[in-house]
Amino acid sequence: MSYSMLAVVGSFTYPSTSAPNPKLCNATLRRKEFISLLKNCKDANQILPIHAKIIRTGHDQDPFVLFQLLCLSSTLSSVNYASTIFQQVRNPNVFLYTALIDGFVLVGSYSDGIRLYYQMIDRFIVPDKYVITSVLKACEYRFALREGKEVHCQALKLGLCSNRSITMKLMEFYGKCGEFDNARKVFDKLTERDVVASTIMINCFLDHGLVKQAVQVFDRVRVKDTVCWTAMIDGLIRNGEMNMALELFREMQKDNVKPNEVTVVCVLSACSQLGALELGRWVHSYIGKHHRIELNHFVGGALINMYSRCGDIDEAERVFAMMKERNVITYNLMISGLAMHGKSIEAVDIFRGMIKQGILPTSVTFVAVLNACNHGGLVDLGFEMFHSMSKDYGIPPQIEHYGCIVDLLGRVGRLKEAYNFIQNMEIAPDHVMLVALLSACKIHGNLELGEQVARILINHGGVDSGTYVLLSNVYASSGKWKEAAQIRAKMKEGGILKEPGCSSIEVNNEIHEFLLGELRHPQKGKIYKKLEELNQILKAGHTPATDVVLHDIEDWEKEQALAIHSERLAICYGLISTKPGTTIRVVKNLRVCDDCHSMIKLLAMITGRKIVVRDRKRFHHFENGKCSCGDYW
DNA sequence: GTAGGGTTAG
Structure with a gap:
């Protein structure tokens, strides 16, 4: 046992809440027992005492025990802890490398995962199918095309490319990197082009807006399962093809394929974007009748979002009240929903309830709460919340939060204050914020400030059609037709088309x-x-x-x-x-x-x-x- | 003797 290893253990405080495990008192714990202990461990607090015991009993170089320890600590605790353990291993094998690469992928440290793989190669450790799929995942999320291609070559040399998991990951990797030809080549080489491979291929296309190509692959799948239908529906929704997605949802049922939790979440998202309340209600009753779809975070959140965005805020509140478990996203959705409907007081109440429950707010929570203050004209409370986010929760305000304050002041006609607020901000204003102020100037009839803001906006560049229309309307509303026409000319010049109202x-x-x-x-x-x-x-x-x-x-x-x-x-x-x-x-x-x-x-x-x-x-x-x-x- | 195919709300 090394001293540095003890230092690792020593850097973590022993949790006083977790009772000592009597099994650990047995000095003759064997490898199998360690493994089963680690496998059954559900609480991060238990890792430390187990790890300490592993070191004390001299199992700290045992690859089988270490493998479980690395897997567990990178999922339950932190990948840094897993990494420190790994560094103490004298001869890490391919299993340990895989476990740590997976750990890095899990927390999004893809480059670290790729680097670790190369270190393994440098140490002449032969990759197997598992480590290849793990590093391909890292390459996929990091869009590391060159490295991924190298891994592909290595897999070919090692004769691993006939392995199904590897081919699947290769398709995903090429797809994410936009290399459809390569993804397609791998797909076409498959002897068994089954529903799983097709689903991956469909996703490759839909990730890049290639709806037609995705539909082609989808149509050729003979036996489509729930996941395949769901992937297609979700992809269509992500590409703005709402009606097509809902049509497919109906077809899926005609085909007697049962929607699962993921399917209903996707369909509810389409309903919320379209404002399709009737269909949303139907999906809700479907969930009620089919008990295998439970009202978990995802489903509950999707329902709250759907009812809020379809205009039935009361039903959104009922769903929220019915949910047994709520996370921060559930709260965020409920608060934004209430804010959207101008129910400011209720939104702030929900926020307070959330804090009471011990759920920590995120920056999104504050956007929602500030929006609620906006719609209710609650200026003092808005400022209180704005200051509280960094002071009490350590969340530095971002441009959206500053924007909410500008909106808040603009709404009640405190236009000069809003303008000063923008000038004194630590960050540069974005055009959303300036448009909000311009809109406030129009509503409160302050043409002078409106023109000033308009000038900044135009000099800013990157102005969209909505802003041009607003600018033109500001002039038009005070009879300044010449200026209004100039704005329209500028719009034409820049080739900016007015988004048609729909x-x-x-x-x-x-x-x-x-x-x-x-x-x-x-x-x-x-x-x-x-x-x-x-x-x-x-x-x-x-x-x-x-x-x-x-x-x-x-x-x-x-x-x-x-x-x-x-x-x-x-x-x-x-x-x-x-x-x-x-x-x-x-x-x-x-x-x-x-x-x-x-x-x-x-x-x-x-x-x-x-x-x-x-x-x-x-x-x-x-x-x-x-x-x-x-x-x- | 260590280990996975594809779909999820702000």
């Missing part, structure tokens, strides 16, 4: 999409009729806020252009296709304009309907002529 509504399990000024719906006639009818009723009590459109055209023309904002079409379709009294839920890709906002308030009053609109930033609950955002968004 709203969707779910009716009878189907998502109906409406684009700005374009109606290609089978019920087109009826929708226009409803639109006209409502326009007539509204005319009496509502003068359109025509300053929000880009063009300096005649008023009546402006009215026409406004009349067909996509959310209006979606709402009209909702009105004609659902029973009276049904809540109408619309999802929009951009932010709602002033005019539509005030029009929907009236519409909700006249029709006696609740109208819920999710825009790019938050939720608007329209009821009885009022909106939950308090007219600030």
Whole structure:
């Protein structure tokens, strides 16, 4: 036993809470007993006493015992501890190398894993299939193409390339590095191109947006299992192909393949992005009926997210209350959900409850809490939270947190303070923050500061279409048509296209999409009729806020252009296709304009309907002529 | 005598 080894043990405090294991008192513990002790160990606190005993009984160079010790300490405790143990081993074999490389991969120290592999090669230790797959994993995550190719060559020389695990990892490695030809070559060489290999190949393509190629491989799989279907559905969702993903989910069931926990989490994610509440509810009831899918962190979190983002915040809260175990992500999702819906006090209460439970917040938690303060105009509390994050939790504020404060001050009209806050920040402002301030300037009618911010924004470069539109609108709203036109010209010059407004509504399990000024719906006639009818009723009590459109055209023309904002079409379709009294839920890709906002308030009053609109930033609950955002968004 | 195929929420 070496002194340095004792130093390693000595650097860890003996946990007073864990009772001494009586087995350890037996001085004649043998290797097998050590191994089974290590294998059954579930608590990091138990590693240290076991390790101490291993050293005392002279088993500290036993490769079999060391292997278990390395595996355990890198998964339960820390890879640094495992690494220090490894350094004390006089002749580490391939097993020990594999265990430590795995440990490095687990914590994301991929380069260390690769370096360790090369050290092993330098010591003339012959790699086996296990260490090859481990180092390939490290190469894959590190995008270390050159090293991975070298490992591939070594595997070929050693005759290991017929091994299935290696070929699978090779495909994953080449796929992640974007070398589809190489991935494909490995795939094509397989004698058995089964569902597992195909799933990996499908993932390779979907990781890089190659949907067509993925579908081709998917279609050729004869017997698709749950994982294969799920990988395909998840990949489509990651590539923005929501409807295709949901279609596949239906097909999967027709094919009698049972969704598992992962499948429902993926499908719920699609629902939340689309605002497909009905389907989301169906998935929820499916989970309720099929007890093999439990309401764990993943499923619970996905449900909370889905209900929040589909506009049913009450149901999100019910799911949250039902969950037996919640982690920090569960809390983060619930807090952001409540914030999105303007339920600021409730969000802060959840945050406080989380702290009481002893769950440590992350930087994401603070973004959510600060957002909640924003939507409720809780300035003092917002500042309190902002200061608390670094003071009490050691989390340094990032650009998003600074942005929340700017938003917070902007909302209540403290524009100068917001501007000073930006100037005194330790980091450079990003364009999200400047846009937030510009938007506040527009809402509070401070054109002077608005122009100042606009100049900074333009000089900043990298401005997107939304910002240009906002800039142009700031000018247009004060009648400065020339400046507005200049912005539009700049937009054209830079080849920046205005992102087309798009709203969707779910009716009878189907998502109906409406684009700005374009109606290609089978019920087109009826929708226009409803639109006209409502326009007539509204005319009496509502003068359109025509300053929000880009063009300096005649008023009546402006009215026409406004009349067909996509959310209006979606709402009209909702009105004609659902029973009276049904809540109408619309999802929009951009932010709602002033005019539509005030029009929907009236519409909700006249029709006696609740109208819920999710825009790019938050939720608007329209009821009885009022909106939950308090007219600030 | 040491050890895995693919899918998971902010």
